[in-house]
Amino acid sequence: MIAELGRYLIALALLASFVQMLAAWRGADQGGRGAFAEAGRVASEIGMLAAGAAMVLLIASFLRSDFSIAYVAANSSVDKPLAYKIAASWGGHEGSMLLWCLILSIFGYGLARLGPQEPGLRARAVSFQGLLQTLFYGFLAFASNPFERVFPVPLQGAELNPILQDPLLVIHPPMLYVGYVGLSTAFAIAAAGLMQKTPGRVLATALRPWALGAWTALTAGIALGAFWAYYELGWGGWWFWDPVENASFMPWLLGAALIHSSIATEKRGAFPGWTVFLALLAYILSILGAFLVRSGVITSVHAFALDPERGVWILGMLGVSSVAGFLLFALRAGSLGEGDGFEPTSKEALIGANNLLLAATSGVVLVGTLYPMLLEMMGGATISVGAPYFNAAATPLLLIAALLMPIAPFLPWANGGLKNAVSQMRAALMLIPVAAVIVAFLMAGASPLAIVGGAIGVWAISGAVMDLGQSLPVAMARGQKLMVTGRVLAHAGVGFIALGAAADASRPPDQNLALAPGESVVIAGRTLTLDGVRRADGPNYMADRARLVIDEGEGGVMEPERRFYAGANQTTREVALKSSIAGDLYASVGEARMREDGTTAFETRIAFHPLVWALSLGAIFIVLGGALALSGRLRARATLRVQPDPAAQSAMEAS
Numbered sequence: 241m242i243a244e245l246g247r248y249l250i251a252l253a254l255l256a257s258f259v260q261m262l263a264a265w266r267g268a269d270q271g272g273r274g275a276f277a278e279a280g281r282v283a284s285e286i287g288m289l290a291a292g293a294a295m296v297l298l299i300a301s302f303l304r305s306d307f308s309i310a311y312v313a314a315n316s317s318v319d320k321p322l323a324y325k326i327a328a329s330w331g332g333h334e335g336s337m338l339l340w341c342l343i344l345s346i347f348g349y350g351l352a353r354l355g356p357q358e359p360g361l362r363a364r365a366v367s368f369q370g371l372l373q374t375l376f377y378g379f380l381a382f383a384s385n386p387f388e389r390v391f392p393v394p395l396q397g398a399e400l401n402p403i404l405q406d407p408l409l410v411i412h413p414p415m416l417y418v419g420y421v422g423l424s425t426a427f428a429i430a431a432a433g434l435m436q437k438t439p440g441r442v443l444a445t446a447l448r449p450w451a452l453g454a455w456t457a458l459t460a461g462i463a464l465g466a467f468w469a470y471y472e473l474g475w476g477g478w479w480f481w482d483p484v485e486n487a488s489f490m491p492w493l494l495g496a497a498l499i500h501s502s503i504a505t506e507k508r509g510a511f512p513g514w515t516v517f518l519a520l521l522a523y524i525l526s527i528l529g530a531f532l533v534r535s536g537v538i539t540s541v542h543a544f545a546l547d548p549e550r551g552v553w554i555l556g557m558l559g560v561s562s563v564a565g566f567l568l569f570a571l572r573a574g575s576l577g578e579g580d581g582f583e584p585t586s587k588e589a590l591i592g593a594n595n596l597l598l599a600a601t602s603g604v605v606l607v608g609t610l611y612p613m614l615l616e617m618m619g620g621a622t623i624s625v626g627a628p629y630f631n632a633a634a635t636p637l638l639l640i641a642a643l644l645m646p647i648a649p650f651l652p653w654a655n656g657g658l659k660n661a662v663s664q665m666r667a668a669l670m671l672i673p674v675a676a677v678i679v680a681f682l683m684a685g686a687s688p689l690a691i692v693g694g695a696i697g698v699w700a701i702s703g704a705v706m707d708l709g710q711s712l713p714v715a716m717a718r719g720q721k722l723m724v725t726g727r728v729l730a731h732a733g734v735g736f737i738a739l740g741a742a743a744d745a746s747r748p749p750d751q752n753l754a755l756a757p758g759e760s761v762v763i764a765g766r767t768l769t770l771d772g773v774r775r776a777d778g779p780n781y782m783a784d785r786a787r788l789v790i791d792e793g794e795g796g797v798m799e800p801e802r803r804f805y806a807g808a809n810q811t812t813r814e815v816a817l818k819s820s821i822a823g824d825l826y827a828s829v830g831e832a833r834m835r836e837d838g839t840t841a842f843e844t845r846i847a848f849h850p851l852v853w854a855l856s857l858g859a860i861f862i863v864l865g866g867a868l869a870l871s872g873r874l875r876a877r878a879t880l881r882v883q884p885d886p887a888a889q890s891a892m893e894a895s
Contacts, residue, residue: 242297247381249291250385252286253291253294256287259283260287260369260373261280261368263280264280265364267280268360272362281349284366291342295338298335305317307390307393310390312397314398315331315397317780320400327409334380334388337384340530341376344376344421344424347421347422352366361438364432369424369428379554397807398807402810405805416457422455426498429446433516438576440513440579441509443512447515452499455495455496458491460863478744481626487533487609490525490605490606494522495522497595497598497599498522532609534550534554585656585658586656588654594644597637597644608629611625642700642735643700646699649727669706674699677698681743684850693745700738703735723868723869723873725872726864726870726871730865730866733861733863736858737858751763752845757770759841764822767792781806782803783802823850825846825847825848828844
């Protein structure tokens with residue numbers, strides 16, 4: 241009964257999305273105030289509620305271990321812990337697509353209630369959002385329905401992929417999808433603005449908070465995924481330029497460019513066409529990411545790797561979205577208007593340079609991700625593009641962007657002011673910590689690129705501190721405290737990530753060896769001794785747990801595990817971490833090996849990651865900064881609605 245009701249609810253959400261698209265379109269033609277516009281809003285609410293109810297039914301099916309539903313049977317088992325039964329509802333392809341559609345509908349309803357203030361533009365944006373929802377609900381209903389039955393009904397499920405049975409994987413996919421799918425609102429508003437011939441400044445004001453919220457969520461999702469990869473996969477790193485990692489990184493780069501470009505467009509009218517183009521492209525790359533993850537065209541630990549037929553569906557959705565967006569852009573971009581001129585050393589100029597660097601980096605990542613697939617499709621050799629290409633091609637562009645980033649807040653709009661900006665930054669004081677980091681990295685034997693990265697990271701942090709001291713008093717007087725604090729935290733977060741990445745790239749070589757109980761290994765001045773290995777079985781796995789003693793017990797102990805999940809017939813390594821201000825000791829244990837002398841040794845991987853905490857701190861700062869900036873933005877807008885006084889208007893324009 242649950243499966244049949246779930247399929248009905250998905251069909252209802254599909255129908256509601258289609259009605260939302262048509263009714264809101266007709267409502268926009270009538271100025272956005274009539275019965276059709278209201279019908280579009282009601283349809284968006286019905287679609288959201290139907291999808292939400294379907295998601296609840298799917299979770300209930302997992303909690304009941306209802307293996308008559310094929311998706312449940314393929315991704316769960318009776319013995320699975322409760323939290324992972326819930327997470328499994330979006331841990332596979334069909335369930336994650338239902339979650340995608342639900343979030344898409346939530347944003348559609350949000351646009352209908354809180355979208356652009358101009359009624360016609362809001363109704364048109366709701367209509368375009370309905371188009372995007374219809375495409376994905378069609379895919380869900382006809383090619384990826386999570387409520388399909390299986391017969392005969394198995395007595396036990398096939399188990400969710402064991403590496404996905406992790407606390408972070410309970411929240412990582414929803415957060416990532418909020419970011420991915422949230423960019424659809426920027427797409428919808430941009431397309432609606434082109435259709436309505438809305439001026440660029442008005443359009444930038446309308447889409448900026450939606451883009452900022454989506455980008456902040458995407459940052460959190462990527463950071464959670466990177467941390468999961470760091471401690472779960474046992475590979476000894478946090479970022480691998482994996483194709484699926486790239487699929488989320490590209491819209492993140494364009495989202496960052498979009499936020500900065502929209503500021504220049506809203507404040508000075510600069511780059512209106514570029515802002516709208518970024519809004520369209522960022523979401524299109526999100527759909528491209530869905531294609532890469534779900535079509536089976538790439539091999540990745542993150543990929544769903546499904547049949548190519550489903551990939552054709554997603555490719556079709558990508559085509560429809562791209563044609564609709566870019567055709568409108570080609571026909572109506574001229575209606576966006578042009579901004580005032582500006583000097584090469586103005587704030588606009590640096591924002592433009594920042595945008596070009598971020599877009600170029602996204603292009604570099606796109607080429608490296610797609611080139612092997614395209615070459616193989618054309619009958620060429622099977623190749624792999626890995627970290628060396630991305631480090632050589634993308635990293636320098638990102639470092640240049642980080643180098644320029646601290647300067648922009650001190651530059652004036654329109655007029656050149658580089659000399660005055662350098663004076664305000666107190667560049668001499670900022671160079672002191674930079675020099676200290678360079679010396680420290682040289683003493684550690686870091687590579688030239690790592691030295692440059694560490695120096696630029698500290699430069700960015702120092703610039704953020706200077707920006708806070710310079711801008712916060714003025715911001716408090718103007719009611720812009722949250723927005724300025726958010727900007728400072730986000731910029732400092734970028735600096736911490738650059739510093740952490742540079743330090744981790746300079747880490748000592750990992751130690752891969754076989755240790756018997758009583759034997760030791762030395763890394764980064766610490767001595768780790770294998771005290772023994774014992775059984776530590778869990779609810780749905782068998783495990784061997786090693787005990788590593790640090791510096792004869794003075795530094796504590798580490799207990800990595802090797803687990804075997806019988807349901808999935810898969811072995812995993814659970815990493816042990818010992819964190820300090822200097823960095824992380826990192827240990828994983830593998831299979832037992834019998835030596836020629838009759839002793840038993842265990843495959844062991846030991847690593848030291850210096851300053852890896854800076855990566856997490858940087859991500860937290862960026863997410864917190866984005867949230868504060870968004871809060872300040874919404875508060876300023878609410879103030880304008882209640883009391884449109886000149887001071888509030890000034891705060892809104894400067895944000």
